[in-house]
Amino acid sequence: MTLTPLRPQTTTDHLSLLESHAVYILREVAAECERPVLLFSGGKDSAVLLHLAVKAFAPGRLPFPVMHVDTGQNFPEVLAFRDQTVANLGARLVIASVQEAIDRGRVADPGPHGARNRLQTVALLDAIVEHGFDAAFGGARRDEDKARAKERILSFRDAFGQWDPRQQRPELWQLYQGRVNAGEHLRAFPLSDWTELDIWQYIERENVALPPIYFAHEREVIRRDAMWLAVNEFIQPRSGEHVERRLVRYRTVGDATCTGAVESDAVSVEAIVREVATANVSERGATRADDRFSETAMEDRKREGYF
Amino acid sequence: MELTTDILRLATIGSVDDGKSTLIGRLLVDTRQLFDDQLDAVVNASERRGVGDLDLSFVTDGLRAEREQGITIDVAYRYASTPQRKFIIADCPGHVQYTRNMATGASTADLALVVVDVAHGLKEQTRRHLCIAALLGVRGLVVAVNKMDAVHWSSAAFQGVVDEVETVAGELGFDAITCVPTSALLGDNVVDASDHTPWYTGPTVLEALESSDAGAWTNATNGPRLPIQWVLRQPGGGRTYAGMVNGDTLHEGDAVTLLPAGIETTITALNTLHNGADVRAGAGLSIDVALADETDAGRGDMLACAPLPRVTREIAATVCWFGERPLVTGSRLRLKHTTRVTPARIVALDGVVDVATLSVETADELRTNDIGLVQLQTADPLVVDDYRDNRVTGSFVLIDEVTNATVAAGMVGRAAFL
Ligand SMILES: Nc1nc2c(ncn2[C@@H]2O[C@H](COP(=O)(O)OP(=O)(O)O)[C@@H](O)[C@H]2O)c(=O)[nH]1
Ligand SMILES: [Mg+2]
Numbered sequence: 001m002t003l004t005p006l007r008p009q010t011t012t013d014h015l016s017l018l019e020s021h022a023v024y025i026l027r028e029v030a031a032e033c034e035r036p037v038l039l040f041s042g043g044k045d046s047a048v049l050l051h052l053a054v055k056a057f058a059p060g061r062l063p064f065p066v067m068h069v070d071t072g073q074n075f076p077e078v079l080a081f082r083d084q085t086v087a088n089l090g091a092r093l094v095i096a097s098v099q100e101a102i103d104r105g106r107v108a109d110p111g112p113h114g115a116r117n118r119l120q121t122v123a124l125l126d127a128i129v130e131h132g133f134d135a136a137f138g139g140a141r142r143d144e145d146k147a148r149a150k151e152r153i154l155s156f157r158d159a160f161g162q163w164d165p166r167q168q169r170p171e172l173w174q175l176y177q178g179r180v181n182a183g184e185h186l187r188a189f190p191l192s193d194w195t196e197l198d199i200w201q202y203i204e205r206e207n208v209a210l211p212p213i214y215f216a217h218e219r220e221v222i223r224r225d226a227m228w229l230a231v232n233e234f235i236q237p238r239s240g241e242h243v244e245r246r247l248v249r250y251r252t253v254g255d256a257t258c259t260g261a262v263e264s265d266a267v268s269v270e271a272i273v274r275e276v277a278t279a280n281v282s283e284r285g286a287t288r289a290d291d292r293f294s295e296t297a298m299e300d301r302k303r304e305g306y307f
Numbered sequence: 308m309e310l311t312t313d314i315l316r317l318a319t320i321g322s323v324d325d326g327k328s329t330l331i332g333r334l335l336v337d338t339r340q341l342f343d344d345q346l347d348a349v350v351n352a353s354e355r356r357g358v359g360d361l362d363l364s365f366v367t368d369g370l371r372a373e374r375e376q377g378i379t380i381d382v383a384y385r386y387a388s389t390p391q392r393k394f395i396i397a398d399c400p401g402h403v404q405y406t407r408n409m410a411t412g413a414s415t416a417d418l419a420l421v422v423v424d425v426a427h428g429l430k431e432q433t434r435r436h437l438c439i440a441a442l443l444g445v446r447g448l449v450v451a452v453n454k455m456d457a458v459h460w461s462s463a464a465f466q467g468v469v470d471e472v473e474t475v476a477g478e479l480g481f482d483a484i485t486c487v488p489t490s491a492l493l494g495d496n497v498v499d500a501s502d503h504t505p506w507y508t509g510p511t512v513l514e515a516l517e518s519s520d521a522g523a524w525t526n527a528t529n530g531p532r533l534p535i536q537w538v539l540r541q542p543g544g545g546r547t548y549a550g551m552v553n554g555d556t557l558h559e560g561d562a563v564t565l566l567p568a569g570i571e572t573t574i575t576a577l578n579t580l581h582n583g584a585d586v587r588a589g590a591g592l593s594i595d596v597a598l599a600d601e602t603d604a605g606r607g608d609m610l611a612c613a614p615l616p617r618v619t620r621e622i623a624a625t626v627c628w629f630g631e632r633p634l635v636t637g638s639r640l641r642l643k644h645t646t647r648v649t650p651a652r653i654v655a656l657d658g659v660v661d662v663a664t665l666s667v668e669t670a671d672e673l674r675t676n677d678i679g680l681v682q683l684q685t686a687d688p689l690v691v692d693d694y695r696d697n698r699v700t701g702s703f704v705l706i707d708e709v710t711n712a713t714v715a716a717g718m719v720g721r722a723a724f725l
Contacts, residue, residue: 017591019580020580027537030536059540172410175664180704281342299371
């Protein structure tokens with residue numbers, strides 16, 4: 001079924017309100033929690049989140065480190081962008097490494113071509129304990145997934161890092177309260193009320209830098225699970241699949257083994273805004289194999305402590 | 308008003324099974340807000356669970372338990388936009404044990420979308436929700452008198468519910484009420500006008516939402532306030548004070564009072580996130596300001612223009628109690644108000660609200676989901692307005708000292724209808 005979406009007209013005002021709300025959340029959590037950390041993957045949402053965090057505390061320095069949960073299966077362009085961004089800011093980068101978790105025997109090695117997305121939870125929770133973080137800012141948005149649509153802006157995690165969707169704290173007005181006992185922590189989602197289009201309009205307005213893979217480029221890809229997957233050290237054609245060169249871009253950036261590209265000729269932010277405004281498929285639906293395992297894939301991962 | 312916005316925040320309210328989630332699903336599907344894959348997923352889930360071709364409630368009921376049990380447990384937020392405006396939709400649960408989640412969804416709403424099953428009329432739970440929405444300062448109602456298909460589109464049945472709703476809404480002091488006869492299931496009068504209701508000439512639900520006056524958050528009758536969140540050190544030694552404006556618009560050059568200290572000073576510079584140095588900022592904008600005088604202002608303090616808020620350690624308030632254990636005189640809690648957290652004690656319990664009659668009865672405890680009137684004492688002074696004048700400086704939450712759970716929503720003062 002294909003319907004022509006009635007998506008937003010371009011307005012500017014709502015961006016200022018979303019921006020102000022996100023900055024308010026960043027400042028509240030930074031003030032109330034002892035050791036917050038900002039999760040930064042190098043993707044567009046976390047780039048916007050980091051941009052907002054910098055604005056919230058300028059001209060001061062970021063009052064918390066940034067953390068990358070590194071699956072060890074990255075797009076090299078994204079890692080380069082991560083390092084450049086962090087260096088420009090003079091921020092402290094903590095790397096929670098899935099490879100290390102595998103090497104230490106914390107999790108089983110899924111093999112050279114196995115998806116490591118789920119293993120990120122272990123690396124993330126281990127790092128939270130090791131560094132004593134009591135709050136982690138994430139760039140998740142409620143419009144991404146039906147389980148995320150249910151989550152509070154300040155989302156409580158128990159001593160095992162679990163999210164219990166049946167027992168969420170009431171969250172009234174903008175009175176975000178971040179108290180936790182030792183061992184528990186919070187996830188804070190300042191971009192909760194942003195849509196994919198809001199993100200792109202904001203990137204356009206603020207000139208937020210992004211890794212180049214978000215823009216249309218030629219790449220060797222194969223067709224698998226109704227997605228275009230880049231051929232790289234993690235993804236090799238199986239029998240029956242053939243490699244093609246196509247003009248593609250990424251709508252989301254995750255683990256290189258399970259993130260698909262979309263066909264696109266959008267080479268500028270402006271063109272992407274136009275493309276997103278008329279898209280018929282959601283960003284996760286178009287590009288994430290990890291959400292397709294089951295009806296409640298995201299909820300199940302979140303319950304275990306995923307982002 | 309300086310800062311107009313085309314975002315309308317709305318929350319669905321009403322009793323369980325009256326059709327709230329189905330109505331939101333219908334609204335989103337018929338305005339083509341769902342992506343193809345999201346719609347396919349709803350169709351697949353409906354088939355898999357044997358609930359027909361397309362169970363529209365699955366658009367928002369996204370948790371496993373919700374789909375298994377066919378109920379809404381917690382608020383789902385959905386985003387929609389039409390050429391008229393953007394919508395942030397909170398689809399709230401109807402069950403009494405999830406009232407805390409309904410209050411969460413309604414606390415930030417400009418407007419309530421009430422859903423009433425035409426065959427059952429206003430149930431106690433619908434009255435409770437209307438009462439909470441009124442307490443929370445929601446001024447406008449769009450009422451979907453739903454399941455009209457089940458009463459053969461009877462205009463008399465519709466009118467019966469309208470009369471009931473208007474009586475209750477009048478008592479609760481809502482400003483604007485639009486009642487629409489709907490079938491969320493079949494789509495009548497939700498986005499498209501129905502052929503089954505020739506006797507109805509009013510707007511569809513969508514038209515009512517598009518044309519309603521948003522205003523609840525910005526409807527301030529008092530001066531600008533800036534609760535200080537964070538102190539920013541400027542190069543060269545100065546400081547600016549960061550926070551989000553509420554109440555009226557704050558201007559560069561305004562004479563302000565730093566509270567609770569009571570120090571009078573002037574805003575010498577005002578920075579917005581978007582423009583940097585600016586001359587004014589309206590409610591909902593995060594800004595930072597410089598002051599003419601050296602002060603020791605910090606987080607928890609407030610800058611305000613006349614008419615000034617009160618500085619007090621004693622508050623009479625209306626609370627919605629969500630705690631598992633009852634609230635009694637003498638209970639010790641933590642209280643968060645604007646950017647200040649302080650220990651608090653309940654010094655008197657003035658009564659509990661009977662949501663059916665809106666009368667206040669004497670009580671010696673508040674049980675889970677009760678609405679009550681209390682007197683509180685706080686360790687530190689608070690800078691408050693009455694909730695009816697300002698939803699930010701008039702609101703607080705109570706926090707359990709041991710579990711850190713949020714156990715109550717509090718509103719300074721007493722609603723006019725109590
Ligand atoms: N006949 C009829 N049934 C409806 C209508 N709207 C909803 N329902 C049914 O009422 C039940 C409860 O709906 P739901 O949306 O989950 O109610 P909620 O608890 O208020 O969110 C479901 O079985 C719906 O299919 C309607 O307009 N007509
Ligand atoms: Mg429901």
